[in-house]
Amino acid sequence: MSHEASESDLAPFLRTFQRLGELAQRQLEADQARGRDPLVPALEAHLGTDPRGLAVLTELVSPLRVVDADVAVERVVAAHGGGTLLGIGGGDQRWHNGLSEILQVAGQWGQYPLGPVDYTTVPTGPDSERATVGFGLHLFHHDGVPVVLLQRGGRPQFGSPPQLEVLAAAEGVAPAVLGEVREAMNTHSVLRGQVFTFTASNYEPGAGGVTFVRRPAVTAEEVVLPDGLLARVERHVLGIGRLRAELAAAGQHLKRGVLLYGPPGTGKTHTVRHLVGAARDSTVILLSGQSLQLVTQAADTARALQPAIVVLEDCDLVAEERSHHSSSPLLFEVLDALDGLAADSDVVFLLTTNRADVLEPALAQRPGRVDLAVEIPLPDARARRALLDLYAAGLPFDDDVLEEVAAGAEGTTASFAKELVRRSVLRAVERGGDVDDDDLRTSLEEMMADGGALTRVLLGGAGAVPGHDPAGVAPAGWSPAPGAAAPGTAATARGSL
CATH class of the missing domain: 1.10.8.60 (Helicase, Ruva Protein; domain 3)
Structure with a gap:
């Protein structure tokens, strides 16, 4: 093929490609004329400068606190005189790009025009919910400086976590905005003072959301324990919190761990329900089964929303004694969570187990991890x-x-x-x-x-199978260690669940 023939074959293609570009530009202009306003000019008019030249500061938000972020952003914007909320079009592709990429593509090709704001309904309690911003741009002024804040609710199926992205026309303003949002998230958290558990994500390791639980109502009269034992547990779980100011002033630590142990079915969970119901002002995080793997997130949330109680039901499932042959990775998370709390954190780790004998000694015996261990044995x-x-x-x-x-x-x-x-x-x-x-x-x-x-x-009864003792009742010849009570000598909580 000659050089002249190659050029003659290429010329029709180039004319067709040029025609395609012209049609695309006309379509963009037609869309804008029908109300699909371009994104970049709108932000440039607000910021007073081309947004594509500004750095974007991004902060990830825990999936557990999407509602808190929505409430916080709303309050921060209102505190600075209010603003305008805009949406961005472009379909699912928006979730694959950061704000900087969206602005670059929108400026060149018009792929991301202004559009409606996306909202997602999220629970805020056992019987309440809130429509949160799923994808939207907040345009407002922070102490006179124009700010753009992109709020994303997250789409785990696209690998896009909840996050906030901030543009500001002056240096140092974006970090200040995010600092105010973080403070407002803790001050006005919808989780504060509620009882809830975490749900695991279907798309990635970690928590995927929150399930709220009604606070139980179990009175002290419905719990039968040996004389003085319930009062002792209440003093450790609840009383320290009531005296937090005095104890802190005296240099005493507030974080604490309580272990309730005993045979299955004796009422450990029922006792926990009483404590949770009595702690009306405490944030309570319930972990059991698969959610035990989220103990690190629970500790972080409890620290932010203290006073708080973290309940680990059947902690022996993750905290069995370490050996050369076996070890639970979750055990180390439990230990790190207990050790990682500051001494002045008003946070209680309330653990239950049917098998205190196999618990990791570092968890069950070391002060500062578990300060009080109480047996809930078979009822007399x-x-x-x-x-x-x-x-x-x-x-x-x-x-x-x-x-x-x-x-x-x-x-x-x-x-x-x-x-x-x-x-x-x-x-x-x-x-x-x-x-x-x-x-x-x-x-x-x-x-x-x-x-x-x-x-x-x-049902947790004793002596059901010859040679087998599921309830932990002492065999013949058993003698307790000095200061220990023999199993089965104390009463139990009423109404085990």
Whole structure:
């Protein structure tokens, strides 16, 4: 092929490409004429300079605090006289580019015109929610200096975290704006004073959001423990917080750890529910199961929203004693979270476990990590009777029969008592009559029989399987260490969940 032939073949392509560019420019002008205003001129008019020449300061926002950021930005803008909120068009591509890239592309090709503001509805409590800015530009003045703040709610499916991006026409203003936003996030947090847990992200490691929980209402009268024990726990969990100013003035640390241990079903969770309900002014973060892996985020949030309580249910799942053969990576996060709190942090780590014997000694014994360990053992006869009174309230059982059944249920738990009453009522419903003392006696016989061994294991009862002691009741010949109480000698909390 000759050189002349190559040029003649290229010429039609170049004319076509030029025509395509002209059509694209006409389309852009037509879109702008229909109201798709260009982004860069609008920001330039506000800032008094080309925004493409300004540095962008970016701050990531935790997915747990998207609502807090929305509230904070709104308050900061209002505190400086209010402003204008604009949206950016361009579809999902916006989530793949930072503000600097958006401005460059918008200035050259008009790909990101002004558009409607994106909003996302996010819970703010068990029964409330808020429409937060998902993607929007705040134009306002900070002490007379024009500022542009891009607020993103985040799209984890696109790898785009929640974040704030700030442009300012004067040096030092962008950091000042973000500093005010951080302060307002903590001061006006919607999480403060609430009870909630974290949900894991479906797209990346870490927390994906918050689930709010109604604060439980469990009175002290509904919790039966050995004399003085509940008061001792309350003094450590709640009393230190009430005296925080006096203790801090005396140079005493406020952070603390409390461990509730004992067999399954004895009422550890119920005791925790009482403490959470009584701590009306505290922020409470509940971690259990998969959410235990988010203990670092929980500690950070608790520190920011103190006074706070972090509850780690069944902490033995992540905090088993280290050995040369096995180790839980989450154990180190628990230890780091406890150690990382400043001494003056009014934060309580409230842990529960069924297996105190396998807990990492550094977690269970070292002062400053866990300061108080309390056993919630199997209920004695007095506590078993109290549990029957609680669950059988309003049912026509004779007092003598309740005493008899309480004595016959030795080695069982609060969960066992609850199920015993339910089965008694079920027997009466099945025969079409009213529940009576015989129903209660028969249900006890069935549940205590050899055939009900697995049931007692599942409900936390003792001695269900020969040679197996799921409840931790002491074997023959057992003697406690000096100062320790023998398992099973104290009462339990009423109404285990």
